[in-house]
Amino acid sequence: MMGDLEVEKHVQFVLSVEKKKDDFESVAMEHIRINGAYWGLTTLDLLGKLGVVDQDEVISWIMKCQDESGGFGGNIGHDPHIMYTLSAVQVLALYDKLDVLDIDKVSSYVSGLQNEDGSFSGDIWGEIDTRFSYIAICCLSILGRLEKLNVQKAVAYIVSCKNMDGGFGCTPGGESHSGQIFCCVAALAITGSLHHIDKDLLGWWLCERQVKSGGLNGRPEKLPDVCYSWWVLSSLIIIDRVHWIDKEKLAAFILNCQDKENGGISDRPEDAVDVFHTFFGVAGLSLLEYPGVKAIDPAYALPVDVVDRIFIGRR
Amino acid sequence: MDSDEDERVPLSERPEWADVKPIPQDDGPNPVVPIAYKDEFRETMDYFRAVYASDERSPRSLGLTAEAIKLNPGNYTVWHFRRLVLEELGTDLHDELDFVNSIAKSNSKNYQIWHHRRWVAERIGIEAASLELEFTKEIFSLDAKNYHAWSHRQWVLQALGGWENELDYCDELLEEDIFNNSAWNQRYFVVTRSPLLGGLEAVREAEVKYAVKAILSNPGNESPWRYLRGLYKGDTHALAHDPEVSSVCLEVLKEKKNFVFALSLLLDLLCYGLQPNEEFSNAVEALRPSNSGPPEVNLKETICSVLETLDPIRSNYWIWRKNNLRPSSEV
Ligand SMILES: [Zn+2]
Numbered sequence: 200m201m202g203d204l205e206v207e208k209h210v211q212f213v214l215s216v217e218k219k220k221d222d223f224e225s226v227a228m229e230h231i232r233i234n235g236a237y238w239g240l241t242t243l244d245l246l247g248k249l250g251v252v253d254q255d256e257v258i259s260w261i262m263k264c265q266d267e268s269g270g271f272g273g274n275i276g277h278d279p280h281i282m283y284t285l286s287a288v289q290v291l292a293l294y295d296k297l298d299v300l301d302i303d304k305v306s307s308y309v310s311g312l313q314n315e316d317g318s319f320s321g322d323i324w325g326e327i328d329t330r331f332s333y334i335a336i337c338c339l340s341i342l343g344r345l346e347k348l349n350v351q352k353a354v355a356y357i358v359s360c361k362n363m364d365g366g367f368g369c370t371p372g373g374e375s376h377s378g379q380i381f382c383c384v385a386a387l388a389i390t391g392s393l394h395h396i397d398k399d400l401l402g403w404w405l406c407e408r409q410v411k412s413g414g415l416n417g418r419p420e421k422l423p424d425v426c427y428s429w430w431v432l433s434s435l436i437i438i439d440r441v442h443w444i445d446k447e448k449l450a451a452f453i454l455n456c457q458d459k460e461n462g463g464i465s466d467r468p469e470d471a472v473d474v475f476h477t478f479f480g481v482a483g484l485s486l487l488e489y490p491g492v493k494a495i496d497p498a499y500a501l502p503v504d505v506v507d508r509i510f511i512g513r514r
Numbered sequence: 515m516d517s518d519e520d521e522r523v524p525l526s527e528r529p530e531w532a533d534v535k536p537i538p539q540d541d542g543p544n545p546v547v548p549i550a551y552k553d554e555f556r557e558t559m560d561y562f563r564a565v566y567a568s569d570e571r572s573p574r575s576l577g578l579t580a581e582a583i584k585l586n587p588g589n590y591t592v593w594h595f596r597r598l599v600l601e602e603l604g605t606d607l608h609d610e611l612d613f614v615n616s617i618a619k620s621n622s623k624n625y626q627i628w629h630h631r632r633w634v635a636e637r638i639g640i641e642a643a644s645l646e647l648e649f650t651k652e653i654f655s656l657d658a659k660n661y662h663a664w665s666h667r668q669w670v671l672q673a674l675g676g677w678e679n680e681l682d683y684c685d686e687l688l689e690e691d692i693f694n695n696s697a698w699n700q701r702y703f704v705v706t707r708s709p710l711l712g713g714l715e716a717v718r719e720a721e722v723k724y725a726v727k728a729i730l731s732n733p734g735n736e737s738p739w740r741y742l743r744g745l746y747k748g749d750t751h752a753l754a755h756d757p758e759v760s761s762v763c764l765e766v767l768k769e770k771k772n773f774v775f776a777l778s779l780l781l782d783l784l785c786y787g788l789q790p791n792e793e794f795s796n797a798v799e800a801l802r803p804s805n806s807g808p809p810e811v812n813l814k815e816t817i818c819s820v821l822e823t824l825d826p827i828r829s830n831y832w833i834w835r836k837n838n839l840r841p842s843s844e845v
Contacts, residue, residue: 229539229559230589262538276563278591324597326629363744365700369665372707374699376661406737406828413827419695419736421659443831457537 204484205457206491209477210248213239216474232274234266238478239287244293244502245481246491254294262285262299269301269308270322280322281312283336288341292505297342306344306376309335317352318370328369329360333382337499340389343513354392357383365400377408377417381430385498388437402440405431413448414467423477424466425456428483433497436486450487453480522554525561530574536560537567555585564593571602575706589622593630611645622653628662631670631720643674658687659696668703677708692728698737702744708776718745726762732793734772739779739800760794767797777801781817781835814839 216239236257243249253389263275266289270279271287273420284305291297312320312335319331332353339345359371366375367383380401387393408415408431414423415431428449455468456476463472464480485495496502525531538560562582565575579596582589589843597782600610601762614631621627629638631649635642647670671677687799722745728738741760746753753759760783766776784790790843793812801820821828 230586233841267622273590276567278594280590315837321629322594324594324629324633326625326632357557363834364740368699369661370668372668372699372703373665374696376660403831406831409827418659420693443828443834445827446825 204454204460204481204489204491205462206248208459208462209457209464209481210243210246210251210462212458212472213242213474214251214475230273230277231283233261233271233274233283233286235474236261237289238474240293240457241495241501242474242478244483244505245485245495247491247493249509254296257290258294258296258299261290269304269306278322279308281309281319281331281334281338282321284309285338289499289501292341292501292509294506295508297509300342302342302344306339306342306347309338310344310347313348313353317354317356319353329357329367329386330369330382332357333386333468336386336389341499341509345390348434350390354390354395357386360396361395365397366400366402367374374418375404377415377430377434379404380405381434383427384434384437385500388498394436396438398438398440399468402435402438402443405435405440406443409444409449413445413450413452413499415444415449422467423452425453425464425483426466426479428453429479429486429500432483432486433500436497441486445500446487450484450489453483456480521648524554525557525578531561534564537563539563546706547695558582558585560819562595563765566591569598571599573597573603574602576605583617587617587624590626593626594683597630597633601714607634607638611638611642611649615649618649618653618658622657622660625662625663627668632666635670635674640674643676645668646670646674654687654705657693658694661696664700668695672707677704677710680708681702681711689729692732692738693735695737698741705745714745714747721745722758726758729762729775730765732772733766733769733776734774736775743779744783746757750782750786754783754788760788764794765796767794770801773801774821777817777821781814781821783812784817785839797843812839 216235224486240252240257243251260275261271262502263285264271264273264277266279268279272279273283277414280417281320284503288300288305290298291300312322314320314327316325318326319335320363321331335348336345339348357367360367360369360373360379362368362375364375367380368374368376369379373379379505384396387395387461407419408427410423412423414425415427416423417427418431432441432449435444445477453464456465456470457463457480458465458472461472463474464477464478465472482495482500483491488494494501495501496506499506515692516612520777522801528535529700536557558578558581562578562794565572565578576596576599579592579599582592583596611631611634614627618631631646635646647667648661650667650670650820653660657663671680681701685699687694688701693698705721706714711717718798722742725738725742725745728735736769742759743753746756763776763780763783766773767780780794780798790813798813798816798820802816803820803823815836818832818839820831823834825832
């Protein structure tokens with residue numbers, strides 16, 4: 200018997216994250232605090248508890264992480280990176296506060312990272328990865344500035360990373376990996392380019408990721424992990440093949456990864472919990488339509504009501 | 515645990531740092547997610563912020579970034595500043611590769627390290643190729659599926675060269691672990707992209723044999739099945755009509771063990787136009803669970819029914835496949 204989702208305990212866990220003294224994990228989180236804020240706050244919102252955090256404090260802190268380039272750093276005074284910039288935009292969207300941004304400035308930072316071949320770098324140092332293609336496309340779509348990118352080239356680059364198994368890698372020829380597949384599929388969805396995907400072939404590869412325990416892995420012969428509940432599941436939903444897996448077994452796997460005493464969700468049963476897997480566990484349950492959890496959008500990784508507010512407001 | 519932790523002299527007690535006033539992290543008012551710092555880490559980062567704020571690109575800053583990276587190799591800003599300092603000082607980049615070596619072994623899943631490594635190798639140029647191939651090899655001896663290391667290795671081959679022994683290397687890794695999907699992917703990368711092998715058509719025959727051998731040794735291994743399909747690169751007619759391919763399916767089915775992928779490929783071959791002889795029908799028929807109902811109308815439907823029962827976690831997929839057969843089923 201799997202038991203229920205410990206909503207109240209997970210809320211307390213998110214609030215208490217990193218209060219533990221001398222915990223090396225918390226030290227190592229300092230530089231990605233803005234990602235942590237996105238994971239934690241989105242979890243709270245999905246559980247209907249966003250109100251427990253002071254909105255004005257969050258927003259003023261987020262805005263202090265912005266660099267003069269328009270991009271955001273992982274914390275105050277840190278260098279900007281496209282990854283931190285998306286987290287900042289997503290958190291502001293959660294609070295319906297995108298209007299505090301100089302939208303043209305942020306979108307210029309992001310569009311400035313597109314390369315000649317359509318790919319995206321993560322920062323001025325030029326690392327290229329399909330993760331950054333997703334981040335750029337998602338970010339500018341939320342900001343209503345997708346036209347600032349060369350979308351056609353961006354899509355062509357993503358398609359060049361498609362493999363013979365139907366999946367996608369980080370660069371052309373890179374091994375198919377569920378995390379990269381999510382990025383590519385979601386980016387193609389946002390740009391209306393899903394016709395580039397062989398949905399049946401990819402769908403079969405994705406549903407082969409479910410192992411006996413009900414959990415999903417990221418690549419063949421790897422261990423299942425709660426975070427793949429998000430990456431595999433959201434991809435399956437976007438390509439309309441989610442009914443190919445055993446959803447009940449997956450929900451049971453996620454629920455088995457809860458720390459039922461102190462809250463939080465881990466990568467696998469009995470492992471230590473963290474805010475990253477707590478978010479992906481709750482988000483996975485949301486995609487599985489678990490009662491009491493708000494619906495999350497599989498491409499934007501934000502609650503559906505937040506996404507609706509962004510796009511309906513704009514029309 | 516860091517072995518030289520006991521010997522560390524706090525920066526505040528080192529004469530060469532006496533002129534620097536450390537800057538603490540600004541966490542904003544009542545931080546959303548309060549951060550608890552370890553003392554040593556906090557002190558190092560306070561000094562780092564000071565040299566970063568004054569943009570001091572000096573040897574001692576380089577040393578300080580090394581200390582900060584050892585404490586937390588994930589800090590993006592520290593790596594960023596280290597590159598600025600390296601550029602300014604014109605440091606010998608071979609030394610920098612040694613530095614990365616010392617960090618990478620225990621942090622091989624850290625994005626920053628790989629990104630930095632590539633930046634350094636790019637500047638050294640072609641002579642870095644063999645060093646980088648050797649370096650990734652060492653990482654694979656610890657974790658043969660490390661995604662970052664594979665990505666780095668592919669970049670090295672394409673940007674700096676070193677393709678000569680790559681197929682042998684894939685072979686070596688697959689000998690060690692035939693289930694290593696990363697090595698299978700690399701093999702595909704080599705046969706499709708190496709400038710030395712003449713392209714997929716030139717190697718197909720040999721590679722089909724290689725895949726077939728791997729399949730027969732472990733029919734439940736997903737990777738060689740996908741590799742085998744990949745060798746035909748979407749040419750479904752060629753795939754369906756290569757007797758090597760249909761016969762490996764048949765051989766596995768006759769063994770009656772770990773045959774899910776064999777059935778699945780056979781299903782596709784039939785959909786792509788393979789005309790089955792009686793041997794195929796008999797082999798499939800022999801796999802039908804004894805409690806299943808009357809025989810299906812055609813072989814493809816039988817295959818779907820068998821898979822639906824024997825791969826229950828994906829039964830909906832196989833049911834969908836079966837329903838999709840209807841429009842064009844004349845077998
Ligand atoms: Zn995980």
